[in-house]
Amino acid sequence: MCLRNDLVQVPAALERAPTAHPLTVRELQVAELVAAGLAFREIGKRLGISECTAKATVARAGAKIPGDLPLRLRITHWYHGGERVTVRRAEA
Numbered sequence: 001m002c003l004r005n006d007l008v009q010v011p012a013a014l015e016r017a018p019t020a021h022p023l024t025v026r027e028l029q030v031a032e033l034v035a036a037g038l039a040f041r042e043i044g045k046r047l048g049i050s051e052c053t054a055k056a057t058v059a060r061a062g063a064k065i066p067g068d069l070p071l072r073l074r075i076t077h078w079y080h081g082g083e084r085v086t087v088r089r090a091e092a
Contacts, residue, residue, distance in 0.1 A: 027061035034058060034072050035079035 023031060026047075033043045043054040062071040065078045 022064040023061055027057060027064070030054065030057045031061050031075050031079045034061075035076040 029047060030043060033046060038046065040054045040058070041051045043049075043058070044051045047054070049057075058071065058075065062075050065074050067074045067077070069077060
C-alpha cells in the first residue's frame, strides 16, 4: 500500500517552525489521528497497519516531543501548536 504524503495535514506546530519538527511522515500521520481522538485500532485501520504498529508509532512520536503531559495529550498539544486542548470524557 502506498500512502500519499500530500494527504497529511500540516499541523500548527510545523507552520511555525517547519524545519525543526522531529517526526517522520508516518509519525505525523499518526499524530494527526491521535489529535483527532482516534483509538489505536482505528488508527491502524485508517493507515493500513496493525494496532500494535500504531501503538509503537505513537510511542516513538511521543518520545520525540518534549513535555511532561501524558503521551496522547502531549502529541495532541504539539499537533495543535501548543494551543489549549479540550479533553472530553466519553459518554457512558
